[in-house]
Amino acid sequence: MSSSAYDQLIALAQEVSVLTSAEAALSWDQETYMPARSLNHRARQMAYLNGKAHALATGTVFRKLLAKAESDKPRDAKAAANLRELRRDYDRAAKLPQKLVIEESELCAHGKAAWAEGRKKSDFSLFAPHLQKLVTLARKKADLWGYADEPYDALLETYERGARTREVATLFAKLKPDLTQIARQAVDQSASVKPNILRGKYPVEKQQLLNAEVAASLGFDFEAGRIDTTAHPFCTTLGPADIRLTTRYDESDFTSSLFGVMHEAGHGLYEQGLPVDDFGLPSGRACSLGIHESQSRLWENHVGRSRSFWEKWLPRTAEIFPHLKKIKLDDFLRAINRAEYSFIRVEADQATYDLHILLRFSIERRIVSGELAVKNVPAAWNEEFESLFGMVPPDDAHGCLQDIHWSMGGLGYFATYTLGNLNAAQLFATARKQKKIAAALDRADYAPLLSWLRSNVHSQGGTPLPGEIMEHATGKPTDAKWHLKHLRERFAE
Numbered sequence: 095m096s097s098s099a100y101d102q103l104i105a106l107a108q109e110v111s112v113l114t115s116a117e118a119a120l121s122w123d124q125e126t127y128m129p130a131r132s133l134n135h136r137a138r139q140m141a142y143l144n145g146k147a148h149a150l151a152t153g154t155v156f157r158k159l160l161a162k163a164e165s166d167k168p169r170d171a172k173a174a175a176n177l178r179e180l181r182r183d184y185d186r187a188a189k190l191p192q193k194l195v196i197e198e199s200e201l202c203a204h205g206k207a208a209w210a211e212g213r214k215k216s217d218f219s220l221f222a223p224h225l226q227k228l229v230t231l232a233r234k235k236a237d238l239w240g241y242a243d244e245p246y247d248a249l250l251e252t253y254e255r256g257a258r259t260r261e262v263a264t265l266f267a268k269l270k271p272d273l274t275q276i277a278r279q280a281v282d283q284s285a286s287v288k289p290n291i292l293r294g295k296y297p298v299e300k301q302q303l304l305n306a307e308v309a310a311s312l313g314f315d316f317e318a319g320r321i322d323t324t325a326h327p328f329c330t331t332l333g334p335a336d337i338r339l340t341t342r343y344d345e346s347d348f349t350s351s352l353f354g355v356m357h358e359a360g361h362g363l364y365e366q367g368l369p370v371d372d373f374g375l376p377s378g379r380a381c382s383l384g385i386h387e388s389q390s391r392l393w394e395n396h397v398g399r400s401r402s403f404w405e406k407w408l409p410r411t412a413e414i415f416p417h418l419k420k421i422k423l424d425d426f427l428r429a430i431n432r433a434e435y436s437f438i439r440v441e442a443d444q445a446t447y448d449l450h451i452l453l454r455f456s457i458e459r460r461i462v463s464g465e466l467a468v469k470n471v472p473a474a475w476n477e478e479f480e481s482l483f484g485m486v487p488p489d490d491a492h493g494c495l496q497d498i499h500w501s502m503g504g505l506g507y508f509a510t511y512t513l514g515n516l517n518a519a520q521l522f523a524t525a526r527k528q529k530k531i532a533a534a535l536d537r538a539d540y541a542p543l544l545s546w547l548r549s550n551v552h553s554q555g556g557t558p559l560p561g562e563i564m565e566h567a568t569g570k571p572t573d574a575k576w577h578l579k580h581l582r583e584r585f586a587e
Contacts, residue, residue: 099162100173104375106156107180111374113147119332125324126340137203144199145192152188160184172377175557179376189238201227202503209501210325216491218472225500226468229461232505246462249506253383254513255559259459262509266452272578273448280433280445280585287432291425296348300414305355312393313544314359315366326498327354327440329361334373337362348415349430350441356398360390363544367552377555381563387514388521395444396522399431406538433585435483437492445585448515449482454508462505517564519576524568
């Protein structure tokens with residue numbers, strides 16, 4: 095008996111995912127182990143796979159199967175949601191010529207290498223020509239997709255379903271006074287905390303041991319994932335049981351890699367909790383980056399910087415790094431929650447972190463609109479940074495070259511970090527209302543919290559919209575009050 099149009103469509107969509115996951119494996123290798131001289135061939139490999147995936151996902155067979163499946167009655171709610179999202183994906187993808195998709199893949203491969211070199215030498219001019227090409231291409235994509243008010247809308251929609259630039263801008267403008275005040279209070283209160291109390295000698299191999307133990311305690315499955323080293327920490331999914339985390343190491347500060355691993359493990363736990371059999375389908379992928387980021391920020395900050403976490407883990411950490419035995423728990427907690435204005439976003443404390451995102455959202459929006467020329471990015475960055483933080487980055491590596499996202503074609507991405515912070519605080523506050531979860535967290539047992547997240551977020555996949563995920567899990571739309579409440583309780587009271 096022949097299979098239905100829906101079944102054939104699902105099989106084809108999952109075939110596309112084999113190509114895209116193969117490209118993801120090559121991309122991960124480029125960031126971790128690939129020899130530098132392999133770049134040109136790697137760029138061609140990745141472009142070829144992306145081009146083939148695009149052709150398959152926008153071809154006549156896919157289009158006809160999608161139309162036929164839509165005309166049939168969906169068998170259940172999941173099928174209806176998959177069709178809705180596959181239609182959205184198809185309509186967006188079909189508007190992009192295959193030549194443009196291949197061009198973008200090659201630009202990103204070379205762009206990432208140029209960014210890494212530029213960051214290493216702190217020289218924006220090495221990356222600027224690549225960024226110019228990527229910005230030009232992003233504008234082309236926005237024009238092809240269409241947008242409500244400004245080109246940035248089309249790019250933001252790629253990462254956060256249903257979000258609009260003006261709404262995010264309004265939200266950020268409303269948050270800015272509170273975030274600025276909390277940051278100032280937190281920095282002032284942290285002035286008495288010695289900045290170097292945790293400085294010491296932390297061999298990389300011992301950091302790797304601690305990081306693996308902590309990630310496993312959160313629930314990360316190392317039989318379906320691993321941790322490697324790269325210039326910029328990230329998490330990527332190569333398959334339904336192949337989740338790659340990366341971090342970087344500072345041998346004088348173990349907390350940098352540890353909190354980086356906890357952050358990426360949050361992403362990894364989400365990926366490991368998605369429906370395995372639905373890999374490659376909307377029902378088997380994450381809902382949005384704002385939801386994805388909620389998971390990483392929840393584990394890194396709400397769990398990883400709490401007293402109950404370190405009541406368990408400080409003794410074990412001191413076994414691995416004996417010089418920490420002299421540090422009292424209260425002093426340790428003050429040190430890891432010390433707030434200060436700093437240049438590097440991924441190492442920023444919670445109290446000042448969102449200011450970094452407000453800056454990037456503003457810069458990105460201006461670049462995409464054409465108001466800000468690429469050549470003027472360093473000066474504009476430094477000017478806005480000084481306005482928010484009261485200091486000027488000493489060089490490009492500490493300024494506009496610190497993040498990898500633009501080199502990956504990720505314009506429109508940064509707003510999702512603060513959206514993720516808002517979602518994280520609300521999800522965590524809701525979960526803690528359950529006595530079983532609160533009691534478990536107090537004894538550093540994370541299984542009940544992970545189970546709650548699995549049920550309310552991870553297992554939902556990408557068929558609900560972000561707002562639906564939040565209302566289902568918390569009973570209310572995303573509300574910034576939970577994030578502001580958390581920051582005030584931790585830093586400003």
